[in-house]
Amino acid sequence: MSTDLPGSPxxxxxxxxxxxxRATVSRVINGIRNVAPEIQEAVNRAVATVGYVPxxxxxxxxxxxxxxxxxxxxxxxxERPSEARVFADPFFGRVAGGILGFLRPRAVHxxxxxxxxxxxxxxxxxxIRQGSADGALVVSAHGEDxxxxxxxxxxxxxxxxxxxxRPVPISxxxxxxxxxxxxAAGRLVERGRRRVATISGPPGLPASxxxxxxxxxxxxxxxxxxxxxxxxxxxxxxxxxxxRRLIADHPGLDGVFAANDLMAEGALRALRDRGLRVPEDVAxxxxxxxxxxxxxxxxxxxxxxxxxxxAAEMARLLLAHVDDPGLxxxxxxxxxxxxxxxxx
Amino acid sequence: MSTDLPGSPxxxxxxxxxxxxRATVSRVINGIRNVAPEIQEAVNRAVATVGYVPxxxxxxxxxxxxxxxxxxxxxxxxERPSEARVFADPFFGRVAGGILGFLRPRAVHxxxxxxxxxxxxxxxxxxIRQGSADGALVVSAHGEDxxxxxxxxxxxxxxxxxxxxRPVPISxxxxxxxxxxxxAAGRLVERGRRRVATISGPPGLPASxxxxxxxxxxxxxxxxxxxxxxxxxxxxxxxxxxxRRLIADHPGLDGVFAANDLMAEGALRALRDRGLRVPEDVAxxxxxxxxxxxxxxxxxxxxxxxxxxxAAEMARLLLAHVDDPGLxxxxxxxxxxxxxxxxx
DNA sequence: GTGAAAGCGCTAACAG
DNA sequence: CTGTTAGCGCTTTCAC
Numbered sequence: 001m002s003t004d005l006p007g008s009p010x011x012x013x014x015x016x017x018x019x020x021x022r023a024t025v026s027r028v029i030n031g032i033r034n035v036a037p038e039i040q041e042a043v044n045r046a047v048a049t050v051g052y053v054p055x056x057x058x059x060x061x062x063x064x065x066x067x068x069x070x071x072x073x074x075x076x077x078x079e080r081p082s083e084a085r086v087f088a089d090p091f092f093g094r095v096a097g098g099i100l101g102f103l104r105p106r107a108v109h110x111x112x113x114x115x116x117x118x119x120x121x122x123x124x125x126x127x128i129r130q131g132s133a134d135g136a137l138v139v140s141a142h143g144e145d146x147x148x149x150x151x152x153x154x155x156x157x158x159x160x161x162x163x164x165x166r167p168v169p170i171s172x173x174x175x176x177x178x179x180x181x182x183x184a185a186g187r188l189v190e191r192g193r194r195r196v197a198t199i200s201g202p203p204g205l206p207a208s209x210x211x212x213x214x215x216x217x218x219x220x221x222x223x224x225x226x227x228x229x230x231x232x233x234x235x236x237x238x239x240x241x242x243x244r245r246l247i248a249d250h251p252g253l254d255g256v257f258a259a260n261d262l263m264a265e266g267a268l269r270a271l272r273d274r275g276l277r278v279p280e281d282v283a284x285x286x287x288x289x290x291x292x293x294x295x296x297x298x299x300x301x302x303x304x305x306x307x308x309x310x311a312a313e314m315a316r317l318l319l320a321h322v323d324d325p326g327l328x329x330x331x332x333x334x335x336x337x338x339x340x341x342x343x344x
Numbered sequence: 345m346s347t348d349l350p351g352s353p354x355x356x357x358x359x360x361x362x363x364x365x366r367a368t369v370s371r372v373i374n375g376i377r378n379v380a381p382e383i384q385e386a387v388n389r390a391v392a393t394v395g396y397v398p399x400x401x402x403x404x405x406x407x408x409x410x411x412x413x414x415x416x417x418x419x420x421x422x423e424r425p426s427e428a429r430v431f432a433d434p435f436f437g438r439v440a441g442g443i444l445g446f447l448r449p450r451a452v453h454x455x456x457x458x459x460x461x462x463x464x465x466x467x468x469x470x471x472i473r474q475g476s477a478d479g480a481l482v483v484s485a486h487g488e489d490x491x492x493x494x495x496x497x498x499x500x501x502x503x504x505x506x507x508x509x510r511p512v513p514i515s516x517x518x519x520x521x522x523x524x525x526x527x528a529a530g531r532l533v534e535r536g537r538r539r540v541a542t543i544s545g546p547p548g549l550p551a552s553x554x555x556x557x558x559x560x561x562x563x564x565x566x567x568x569x570x571x572x573x574x575x576x577x578x579x580x581x582x583x584x585x586x587x588r589r590l591i592a593d594h595p596g597l598d599g600v601f602a603a604n605d606l607m608a609e610g611a612l613r614a615l616r617d618r619g620l621r622v623p624e625d626v627a628x629x630x631x632x633x634x635x636x637x638x639x640x641x642x643x644x645x646x647x648x649x650x651x652x653x654x655a656a657e658m659a660r661l662l663l664a665h666v667d668d669p670g671l672x673x674x675x676x677x678x679x680x681x682x683x684x685x686x687x688x
Numbered sequence: 689g690t691g692a693a694a695g696c697g698c699t700a701a702c703a704g
Numbered sequence: 705c706t707g708t709t710a711g712c713g714c715t716t717t718c719a720c
Contacts (some may be wrong), residue, residue, distance in 0.1 A: 008473065010697055021707045026699060034705055055386060056476045057410070058697030060401035061712045067476075068455065087437030100458060109476070111412065111453045129352065132400045132411075132453070237639050263622050295581050354713055365691045370715060378689055402713035405696045691720080694711105703708080 009050040017083035018046035028042025067298040071110040090290050119145050125154045134322045137314050143206045157321040159314045163206050171329045173314045178214030180303040180336035184257045184285040185218035191283050193255030198229045199242040201259040211259045232263040239263025243270035255283045261290040283344035296340030353394040362390035374646045393519040414480040415454040419489035434634050442655025465491050468500045478666045487550045501665040504656045507550050515673045517658045522558030524647040524680035527627040529562035535627050537599030542573045545603040555603045576607040583607025587614035599627045605634040627688035642686030
């Protein structure tokens with residue numbers, strides 16, 4: 001007999017109740033046409049009465065689709081401590097939000113993974129090779145992250161957030177960082193600032209490098225060949241101490257470009273502590289347009305990075321690669337915009 | 345023939361190469377004894393040469409284990425916007441970190457889910473019923489979150505972060521909030537503070553309520569029956585404005601207990617802006633011992649909540665429920681400790 | 689100690 | 705338009 005123990009109802013059960021075959025039930029469940037309306041009706045009723053819900057493993061086994069993707073946070077330091085730091089960054093939150101927004105309507109679920117150690121990296125690729133996920137979405141905290149290379153070598157579908165430091169045949173989504181930096185420079189120059197400095201991000205990240213060099217080049221084009229910089233780490237406290245160093249080393253400062261909003265927030269704080277007014281004494285421009293940017297005092301003028309859209313695009317690209325394994329690696333570069341608020 | 349297309353190698357392939365049967369390979373893979381050492385050797389070699397990696401769907405189909413759990417962020421508002429906010433809170437990062445730390449060595453993966461709408465909630469329980477995950481770990485932002493009730497009704501293994509507002513037969517992990525609040529009160533009293541106020545969290549959360557009433561009761565026991573409060577929302581800016589209100593309404597204030605560190609940080613900022621010194625003029629005690637607490641100026645005296653351990657315990661409890669469906673719902677309440685730094 | 693065989697629940701040809 | 709028939713890759717009795 002097939003009326004077993006509690007085990008949740010299967011297609012077979014639904015079929016029996018509806019008085020049709022498993023195949024027909026399957027067709028109805030998967031929304032395939034060519035099924036008489038009356039039968040569809042009967043099947044749906046049967047599904048409801050037995051409380052049927054399709055078994056994902058069985059389905060995956062035959063469709064060869066997991067309906068899941070790995071959301072990998074990579075190279076953010078190592079071991080436990082890092083975990084908290086990465087997730088705590090509002091940046092990750094926005095990216096995750098954008099990805100979920102795209103994946104959800106498509107019934108694809110993100111599996112959170114950390115890839116800080118060689119073993120963890122192997123685990124990520126094994127995870128995909130064993131069919132637990134159809135591909136990987138990776139957010140690296142380091143330009144030298146070896147994961148993209150491993151993914152490419154394994155021939156696993158993957159999309160990166162940001163261009164990797166060294167070329168890898170993998171799709172990625174990025175922002176035109178240099179343009180963003182130029183926007184910031186333009187604003188500062190437009191506001192008549194002559195002694196401008198910058199607080200840069202972690203030098204290992206291509207995004208940091210591009211923002212720094214892009215800013216310097218734009219300033220140079222405007223006749224300001226010398227732009228000192230203090231290195232930060234993309235955190236509020238990092239920005240705060242960088243700003244302090246800048247104030248100490250360059251007393252006459254009247255403009256600052258911080259490579260992200262968190263550091264800009266720290267800079268604002270340091271400036272306030274020193275009794276310097278923003279934007280009167282020192283104008284400040286941030287980068288990202290993080291949620292907190294509008295809450296700063298004064299509200300932060302910043303370069304907006306459409307993170308949610310970029311994140312959604314990552315997801316879209318990944319699913320495209322999953323659907324068509326032959327697809328060439330591509331890159332999508334978004335344009336930043338300047339959001340003018342009170343700080344500059 | 346079985347030498348098909350590229351399709352990744354299966355047990356069959358390994359068996360052929362090793363010259364044994366599928367069953368034997370399976371035993372070796374799953375570390376079951378009763379296999380001659382020499383054969384184990386041969387199998388392992390074969391696994392390596394063909395690059396075998398077990399197919400998770402096939403395995404799940406028979407073992408009835410997904411090897412995954414849903415990590416649900418629930419009731420944090422609704423729709424897209426919320427997503428970013430929740431993840432951005434350092435609180436979520438630490439919890440996620442603690443969970444991952446426990447799950448990883450056990451080869452269980454967390455699938456990120458949001459449950460803000462009724463449909464999203466149904467999706468969560470369907471997700472588990474279809475075998476995509478073995479259970480749910482849920483972090484609610486609202487005491488009235490309906491998800492725990494649905495989970496319990498569906499008989500799905502689940503563990504909550506924090507006691508639900510209304511009793512639900514579900515396991516949860518919590519902190520002794522009242523003891524934590526008493527610790528804060530004790531410190532303030534010990535430092536001779538006589539005009540003490542508190543910045544409370546979202547009133548809908550049991551944790552907020554317990555910290556508030558626990559603090560008031562402890563203060564009352566020390567002879568301070570009146571403790572005004574200003575409501576915050578667990579964010580820095582919320583704490584900042586609450587502090588401003590408190591200063592305005594209660595000029596003589598000399599001590600403040602903020603229901604979390606983010607708000608304490610905001611309070612510090614508001615106090616500094618008003619030219620009040622901490623701890624000389626006003627002593628401040630926070631709650632959580634967030635990573636940023638030590639970075640504040642002055643470093644924050646706070647009530648430490650062992651979030652990572654609590655999170656790990658959630659995961660442990662969930663796996664226990666998965667292994668033994670008959671297990672009764674239990675609760676594990678952790679004890680907070682006081683971390684004395686500069687602010688009080 | 690090892691192999692043969694029976695499914696787990698589902699989808700996808702292929703007939704009819 | 706619907707049913708029959710094969711498996712997907714793996715674990716797991718049950719014999720040997």
